[in-house]
Amino acid sequence: xxxxxxxxxxxxxxxxxxxxxxxxxxxxxxxxxxxxxxxxxxxxxxxxxxxxxxxxxxxxxxxxxxxxxxxxxxxxxxxxxxxxxxxxxxxxxxxxxxxxxxxxxxxxxxxxxxxxxxxxxxxxxxxxxxxxxxxxxxxxxxxxxxxxxxxxxxxxxxxxxxxxxxxxxxxxxxxxxxxxxxxxxxxxxxxxxxxxxxxxxxxxxxxxxxxxxxxxxxxxxxxxxxxxxx
Amino acid sequence: xxxxxxxxxxxxxxxxxxxxxxxxxxxxxxxxxxxxxxxxxxxxxxxxxxxxxxxxxxxxxxxxxxxxxxxxxxxxxxxxxxxxxxxxxxxxxxxxxxxxxxxxxxxxxxxxxxxxxxxxxxxxxxxxxxxxxxxxxxxxxxxxxxxxxxxxxxxxxxxxxxxxxxxxxxxxxxxxxxxxxxxxxxxxxxxxxxxxxxxxxxxxxxxxxxxxxxxxxxxxxxxxxxxxxxxxxxxxxxxxxxxxxxxxxxxxxxxxxxxxxxxxxxxxxxxxxxxxxxxxxxxxxxxxxxxxxx
Ligand SMILES: Nc1ncnc2c1ncn2[C@@H]1O[C@H](COP(=O)(O)OP(=O)(O)OP(=O)(O)O)[C@@H](O)[C@H]1O
Ligand SMILES: [Mg+2]
Numbered sequence: 001x002x003x004x005x006x007x008x009x010x011x012x013x014x015x016x017x018x019x020x021x022x023x024x025x026x027x028x029x030x031x032x033x034x035x036x037x038x039x040x041x042x043x044x045x046x047x048x049x050x051x052x053x054x055x056x057x058x059x060x061x062x063x064x065x066x067x068x069x070x071x072x073x074x075x076x077x078x079x080x081x082x083x084x085x086x087x088x089x090x091x092x093x094x095x096x097x098x099x100x101x102x103x104x105x106x107x108x109x110x111x112x113x114x115x116x117x118x119x120x121x122x123x124x125x126x127x128x129x130x131x132x133x134x135x136x137x138x139x140x141x142x143x144x145x146x147x148x149x150x151x152x153x154x155x156x157x158x159x160x161x162x163x164x165x166x167x168x169x170x171x172x173x174x175x176x177x178x179x180x181x182x183x184x185x186x187x188x189x190x191x192x193x194x195x196x197x198x199x200x201x202x203x204x205x206x207x208x209x210x211x212x213x214x215x216x217x218x219x220x221x222x223x224x225x226x227x228x229x230x
Numbered sequence: 231x232x233x234x235x236x237x238x239x240x241x242x243x244x245x246x247x248x249x250x251x252x253x254x255x256x257x258x259x260x261x262x263x264x265x266x267x268x269x270x271x272x273x274x275x276x277x278x279x280x281x282x283x284x285x286x287x288x289x290x291x292x293x294x295x296x297x298x299x300x301x302x303x304x305x306x307x308x309x310x311x312x313x314x315x316x317x318x319x320x321x322x323x324x325x326x327x328x329x330x331x332x333x334x335x336x337x338x339x340x341x342x343x344x345x346x347x348x349x350x351x352x353x354x355x356x357x358x359x360x361x362x363x364x365x366x367x368x369x370x371x372x373x374x375x376x377x378x379x380x381x382x383x384x385x386x387x388x389x390x391x392x393x394x395x396x397x398x399x400x401x402x403x404x405x406x407x408x409x410x411x412x413x414x415x416x417x418x419x420x421x422x423x424x425x426x427x428x429x430x431x432x433x434x435x436x437x438x439x440x441x442x443x444x445x446x447x448x449x450x451x452x453x454x455x456x457x458x459x460x461x462x463x464x465x466x467x468x469x470x471x472x473x474x475x476x477x478x479x480x481x482x483x484x485x486x487x488x489x490x491x492x493x494x495x496x497x498x499x500x501x502x503x504x505x506x507x508x509x510x511x512x513x514x515x516x517x518x519x520x521x522x523x524x
Contacts, residue, residue, distance in 0.1 A: 052435070054434060054435060074439075074440060075439050075440060078434075078437050078438065078439045078440070079437070079439075080437075081434070081435065081436070081437035082436075082437030083437070085437070087435040087436070089432075089435075093428070093431075093432045093435075095429060095432065095433075096429075097241070097242065097245045106238075106436060107436045107437055109234070109235060109238060109442075110433075110436060110437050110438045110439065110442055111437065157436070161437070
């Protein structure tokens with residue numbers, strides 16, 4: 001349902017051109033949990049950003065649910081990100097001026113699902129916060145929450161518009177191992193309920209909980225294997 | 231507790247405004263200064279216009295008649311001319327008396343009375359607007375029975391020249407001031423965008439359209455422009471009120487009276503407010519279109 005075909009990404013830095021992604025082909029099936037592994041600087045974040053329609057590839061194309069995204073304009077790409085992609089970050093990146101509830105409802109606002117009165121949006125937000133056990137902290141600002149709590153709110157936010165795929169760029173990277181495992185637990189449960197997930201991670205214990213590990217090096221995929229065959 | 235689009239954009243705009251509070255104050259202050267100068271120029275122009283109008287309204291066209299002229303015919307012709315404010319018939323006898331008074335020695339002219347009077351009959355015509363004097367005089371010249379027509383050609387020409395020059399000057403200065411204020415807003419909004427770069431990045435990940443990302447900055451710019459314009463209007467209004475009041479009390483020449491008619495003054499102040507808001511909106515629009523993309 002997400003298909004990357006011959007993705008190449010070049011960056012110009014000063015006079016030099018660096019090839020960050022080199023002919024990447026990747027197919028993500030519905031219900032998969034993919035771990036993207038590789039040394040720092042190998043291009044994991046860049047690939048996730050291109051899969052998430054935040055950056056465009058220099059060549060190649062991304063198909064999301066059959067739609068070729070390379071021909072879309074800014075606003076159509078924004079619509080894909082609203083409806084099909086949920087993103088979680090290493091640094092949580094909640095909007096600091098909004099409380100937990102408002103952070104989760106925000107993508108619904110962007111998607112036009114919340115007009116300020118919709119009880120559907122309110123119910124869904126409460127349900128999402130409950131699913132990450134944050135429903136008793138709805139009115140807290142991010143600065144009043146711990147790192148693990150912020151990341152749980154961020155997961156609820158990423159699920160806000162019921163995305164086809166949840167993309168995580170080292171979502172446990174800033175957390176201690178216990179809190180990190182709790183967050184991972186939430187993700188594993190979501191995957192069991194059918195949520196498609198792709199995570200970049202340095203942590204091989206996390207990687208081995210995934211259904212498939214994709215290894216990258218120097219902008220190429222060097223190993224693409226199911227953990228069951230491992 | 232729910233958000234809606236307007237509430238969200240307003241709130242983010244306000245937050246952004248207060249994040250750079252002193253910068254916003256300085257920007258609003260500079261907009262206020264440039265708009266106050268602009269407004270000051272406009273008020274001066276308004277007053278100069280009124281003074282010129284007063285002077286021009288006192289420019290008389292003298293229409294001298296031939297002996298065989300039909301006075302009634304000319305009277306109806308004058309009534310039929312657009313732009314003529316009033317006209318008075320001066321019979322030659324009265325012309326002589328007036329002339330004597332003007333020279334301060336009426337006795338000297340006694341001998342010129344009656345048959346010896348060298349003056350013709352005439353109409354004194356007052357005109358509404360100074361730039362019509364020339365055209366109207368030309369038309370009167372063509373009336374039957376008119377000997378010749380006279381008016382302060384040079385004075386009128388010079389006044390018109392001065393007004394045109396002043397208007398061009400005001401226009402140029404105003405344009406320069408407005409342009410620099412807009413440039414200032416572009417810069418400030420750019421700083422504001424840079425300060426919120428990370429948040430904008432996150433909003434993009436969450437699927438915010440250009441509208442949602444740009445609207446708060448747009449509101450921020452408009453608010454600065456509006457606050458600047460409001461302070462300019464209030465300060466200028468207070469200053470003008472005091473100045474006009476003291477000028478009036480000085481009982482200067484009638485044509486130096488300041489403009490106090492609210493009908494003429496309010497468009498200047500309303501215009502300043504509108505202009506400040508538009509400048510703020512325009513500046514932030516330019517900045518946001520250049521520096522923020524979803
Ligand atoms: N905007 C950019 N301009 C130029 N070079 C960039 C840009 N973004 C990333 N790069 C380069 O692309 C390469 C891959 O970066 P990327 O962030 O994808 O790596 P990564 O695998 O996520 O690393 P890490 O594990 O440290 O997060 C790096 O060498 C980086 O310097
Ligand atoms: Mg990275």
